[in-house]
Amino acid sequence: MKKVLVVSGHTDLKNSVANSTILGILKEKLPGAEFDLLDSLYPDFRIDVKAEQEKLLNADVIVLQFPIYWFSMPSLLERWIEDVFLHGWAYGSTGDRLKGKVLIDSYTTGSPETAYQKNGPVGHTMDEFLIKTPVIAGFCGMKYAGHV
Numbered sequence: 353m354k355k356v357l358v359v360s361g362h363t364d365l366k367n368s369v370a371n372s373t374i375l376g377i378l379k380e381k382l383p384g385a386e387f388d389l390l391d392s393l394y395p396d397f398r399i400d401v402k403a404e405q406e407k408l409l410n411a412d413v414i415v416l417q418f419p420i421y422w423f424s425m426p427s428l429l430e431r432w433i434e435d436v437f438l439h440g441w442a443y444g445s446t447g448d449r450l451k452g453k454v455l456i457d458s459y460t461t462g463s464p465e466t467a468y469q470k471n472g473p474v475g476h477t478m479d480e481f482l483i484k485t486p487v488i489a490g491f492c493g494m495k496y497a498g499h500v
Contacts, residue, residue: 356385357411358458361418361429365391370460371419378417378458386411390428397428399435408436409449414494416485417458423474423481425459433488442492451493457485458500 358378362371379387388407393400408414418425440447459482461468468478482499489496 354412354454355410356382356413356415357388357407358382358385358415358417359388359390359429359432361390361416361426361432363391363426363428365389368419368460371417374417374458374460378415390432394428394432397431399432401435401438404432404436405441405449408453411453413454413456413497415456415458419460420462420478420481423476424484437488437492448493453494454497455485455489455494456497456499457482 358375360371360375362368365372365375375387375389378385386407388404416425416429418429421427424430437443437450438447442450459478461478463474466472467474468476468481470477478499485499486496488494
């Protein structure tokens with residue numbers, strides 16, 4: 353059985369219906385998964401890098417679960433990636449600790465799917481907004497399994 357780490361990047365999860373619901377369903381469907389609720393752990397944005405890297409090392413599949421804020425992931429999740437995915441650890445000539453792991457995006461939006469079309473009110477697709485995650489995955493030798 354693969355070990356799954358679900359990283360919740362919501363900055364205020366207790367006030368989120370959609371993201372809380374998704375996490376509840378994931379906990380039910382994936383009872384052996386580890387859940388990393390960044391807003392509870394790091395309300396001050398001071399990430400415990402070693403602890404987070406250890407969680408990543410123990411996982412085979414990493415799910416980033418977050419709301420779309422201004423057409424990207426929330427600042428707390430961005431900070432987590434910046435602090436934890438370090439050169440020499442996650443990427444670079446000696447940075448192979450994430451190699452072969454699977455990365456998945458699970459996101460929510462405040463608009464219906466039809467808004468995120470070339471001819472919709474936003475004028476762009478979600479694939480265009482979420483280009484960062486597959487690029488990070490490839491850069492770190494991970495396998496990007498898409499988004500849901």
